[in-house]
Amino acid sequence: MRKPTLLVLAAGMASRYGSLKQVDSFGPHGETIIDYSIYDAIHAGFGKVIFIIRKEFEDVMREKFDSKFDGLIDVDYAFQDFDLTKFGVDRVIERTKPWGTAHAVLSAKDLINEPFCVINADDFYGTDSFVKMADFLNNEVSDTHMSLMGFEVGNTMSDYGYVSRGVCEVSTDGNMDSVTERTNIYYKEDGAGGKKIVYEEGGVETELAPDTRVSMNFWGFTPKVFEVALSMFPKFVEENADNLKAEFFIPSVPDYMVRHGLANFKVIPTSSKWFGVTYSEDKPIVQESISKLVAEGAYPEKLF
Template sequence: MSKPTLLILAAGMASRYGSLKQIDGFGPHEETIIDYSIYDAIRAGFGKVVFIIREEFVEKMRAVFDKKLSGKIEVDYAFQSFDLTKFGIDSVIERTKPWGTAHAVMSAKDHINEPFCVVNADDFYGKDAFEKMAAFLRNEVTDERMALMGFKVGNTMSDYGYVSRGVCDVDGDGNMVSVTERTNIYYVTDDAGNRKIVYEEDGKQHDLNPDTRVSMNFWGFTPRIFDVAQSMFSKFVEANGDNPKSEFFIPSVPDYMVKNDMASFRVIPTSSKWFGVTYKEDKPIVQESISSLIKEGVYPEKLF
């Protein structure tokens, strides 16, 4: 079997961060968060990395990654654009915001022919997650059996504002029953002074157990996902084309496949504490976390 591919979603605009965080430096030698993901992927046995980016960023991305990764892992770039004709949609819809993470994955269809893992560019997942996903993609994945890494939501929060997470309902066998994208998850303090996690929907707050498993867009797929997503995307555009803020999120595709008996998705548990950069204020925390991991010997001081 061919080595699995790592697909990195790096086309976001980083509106809450204020700059192009995909290439911002966090390690002692200005390593990006992406560098740590790729380092973990290489030692876990991945054979290729594909970046999903906006085309206008390609020269900046190449300048940061091509030389350092040469000879270590195959590198490719795919572009997420507003042109819908490649997905069989003739409509011209004016937007300033990309169509969402599932649309980003679809944009890599012509670049991936093997089992692959999807991750965000601005999330630090850790060695354990990549090793577990690589093992799954080598030994278990099929068109009818895919997976996601299940993080505890309490290990994935930011102290500086809301986050978006795919909240999972998991059965007794560790399989996903459903996954729902929640775009407003944050901390609140109750009347007794206790901090708790809530998500907001239709203007109301709902409690969320900190042990609830959530998706951090760390998915294990086969190329079958491209065709399923494309068939769903056509309907999504038809229903949401006049809403400039609508987004076609990755969790909607596995959720649809599970509910229609097209595939099962294993929720691979990890106790790893996620960290990432949603807000500028997150940066020093990420830098401190990486420094601690280097001191513990998890990563060398200089990756590449």
């Protein structure tokens, strides 16, 4: 049986962070967040890692990762760019912002023929998530049965500004009824000395319970998802050709598949506390969190 592949979204420019956080140091020996994800993936049984990057990042990414993982896991790269003809779009649209995370996933369609997992480069998910996802991809996944890791939104917040999350509606049998990308989730004072979690859309604030399940772009797919995304993307581009900020987000594809009866998505629950670096102020918190995990023995002091 072919081992599952790990697809790492690493093409973002990190405008809110202020530097290329994909290669920034967080561990005691300069480890990146990606290093911890790949360490967990190797031990969970993944066989290959593919980085989705911009072409201009290739040299720095190869210098940072190729020799480190040599002999441990196969490494490859796919490039997210503005050539849309390979996705069935026959027009040129001038823009500086990429077309979003689902477009990034499509950039790897010619490199993957096995079940695979998608993660963000700048998110720390923890060992439990990789073990559970590897088990699912090895034993449960099919073209009509895929998955996502369901984090509690209260375990995924930043104290320094808004975050984007795929907010899930979960059925009684543990499957995803829907997932909606909310791009403006933040803490707000609740008037009683505490704080609550809200998202804003169209000038209206809506409260979210702390245990609301959200997607952190940790998905379990088969290559069937490429076929569906390819059928959706040209229409999305046509409808948003004049909207230079429009993005084709990953959650829109599973949501479409569920609504059209093409597949169900198991929400794999985890109470793990996510942490990541949306803002530069998040960095010392992430470094402290990793140092604590190392001190507790969850990870060796030097990963590779």
